[in-house]
Amino acid sequence: MSRRRMFACLVLFSIAPIAAGSAQTGSIGGTITAAGTAVADVVVYLVPAATSGRGAAAPVAAEMDQRALHFIPHAIVVSPGSTVSFTNSDRVMHNVFHPPKGGSAFDLGLFGPGERRSFVFDHEGAFVIFCHVHPEMVGYVVVLATPWRAVTDDRGRFTLENVPTGSYVLHTWSGKFAEHLQQVSAGSDQSAHLEISLARGVPVDPRALPDPRRAP
């Protein structure tokens, strides 16, 4: 690493804790279960109750691996304009495609061990990802502009950090469960903990996104 880059990193590391400790933000965390069992790979996101408060996250570079005939992670959440790279880490051919739905279909073709293909997700939505070679392979790329978003871990846990003080509607997205909506508020230096139970049902695609007034 060059001296200049090292200096830039040091500056970033020293600024970050100050921003995270701002008195104007809080955190909202919790656990998601269904029928008493923790659910991993659920996307959790906040939409501010006031339209004017909506933030937009910058595009990112994200990775989704193809390993042991699975997409890993099973679900990721990125902002519009983000590039997602799919790497074939197996010893067989793989493919990545999203089936035609609302004109958003794409197919990255067949690619071999060690190869990588990328796709830029320009618009919000929940994109189911398949492989032509292995019909059992399924993954999800959920594209959301809101900066307050997370994916539950293996124990169903999530944390939304640096949420400005205010009122929000919390949404969940999962390939298997109905959307859960809940009004929440973030307070200065407060951390809320939620226990959310999901019911089986059809997920709501974020492309039909949220009228913030549509609260339970």
Ligand SMILES: [Cu+2]
């Ligand atoms: Cu495959």
